[in-house]
Amino acid sequence: xxxxxxxxxxxxxxxxxxxxxxxxxxxxxxxxxxxxxxxxxxxxxxxxxxxxxxxxxxxxxxxxxxxxxxxxxxxxxxxxxxxxxxxxxxxxxxxxxxxxxxxxxxxxxxxxxxxxxxxxxxxxxxxxxxxxxxxxxxxxxxxxxxxxxxxxxxxxxxxxxxxxxxxxxxxxx
Numbered sequence: 001x002x003x004x005x006x007x008x009x010x011x012x013x014x015x016x017x018x019x020x021x022x023x024x025x026x027x028x029x030x031x032x033x034x035x036x037x038x039x040x041x042x043x044x045x046x047x048x049x050x051x052x053x054x055x056x057x058x059x060x061x062x063x064x065x066x067x068x069x070x071x072x073x074x075x076x077x078x079x080x081x082x083x084x085x086x087x088x089x090x091x092x093x094x095x096x097x098x099x100x101x102x103x104x105x106x107x108x109x110x111x112x113x114x115x116x117x118x119x120x121x122x123x124x125x126x127x128x129x130x131x132x133x134x135x136x137x138x139x140x141x142x143x144x145x146x147x148x149x150x151x152x153x154x155x156x157x158x159x160x161x162x163x164x165x166x167x168x169x170x171x172x173x
Contacts, residue, residue, distance in 0.1 A: 007136065008143065008153035009068045015148040020121040024170055026052050029088055034099070044097045047161075048090070051083040052172075058084060061172075065115055068152045075114040081107070085173045086121075089130055095163040098135060102155035113155045119172040120145040127167030134159040 015023075029048035052058070062080045069075055089095060102113035118132060124146060132151070133140040135158040143151055153159070161169070 007141070008134070008151050008157075009072055010143065011064070011068075011150045012146070013148045014064065014150040015119050015121075017147055020119070020148055023052070023057070023086065023172055024121055026050055026086060027088065032087065044099065046089075046093050046095055048088045050086045052086065053083045061117060064150065065117055065152055069115060073115065073154070077114055078111070081111065081113050087171050087173060089127075089161060089164045089169040089171075091127065091129070091164045091166045091168070093163060094130070094161075094169065096161045098158045098160045100156050100158055115152055116155045116157075116159075117150060117152050117173060118145075119150045120147055121170040121172055122168070123147045127169045128165045129162050130164040130169035131162045132159065133162065 028050045030050065032045055032047045032049040034045045058080050061084060065080075066077065069077055087096075101116045105112070107113075120132075124130075124144075132143045132145060134143070134153060135141070140160075145151070161171075
């Protein structure tokens with residue numbers, strides 16, 4: 001495992017390429033939507049998603065998150081919220097603007113998401129753009145990823161995926 005001053009943890013090659021390919025076989029893509037109480041916010045995100053509810057995959061990734069949490073963050077965590085999300089960003093406009101995955105307030109089950117995870121599922125030479133960035137000050141911090149790399153970071157970090165300008169970018173979050 002590698003880490004960067006506890007801002008995030010990165011595990012290079014954590015997920016074997018064959019497993020990345022297997023996860024992509026779950027793809028039954030639908031348009032992702034972002035909204036609030038006033039309705040959909042169309043320009044913040046352009047991507048397609050599909051969901052993995054399989055207990056094996058959820059428990060496998062939860063174990064990784066728990067190990068990282070124990071080594072670094074020491075948050076009180078109790079499980080994976082909902083399903084795993086496969087995301088497909090397609091050129092020329094696939095992106096997800098700055099957002100957070102959680103606020104301090106609990107969800108309807110009384111739980112608060114504390115950690116987020118991203119796994120890149122394809123080779124970066126298959127697309128241009130699609131860079132993962134997080135913001136903790138005035139300047140974005142780029143985290144270059146290769147196929148199978150996994151990062152874990154606090155869910156309250158502002159982060160984004162820059163526009164994909166060629167090809168398709170696939171990730172699991």
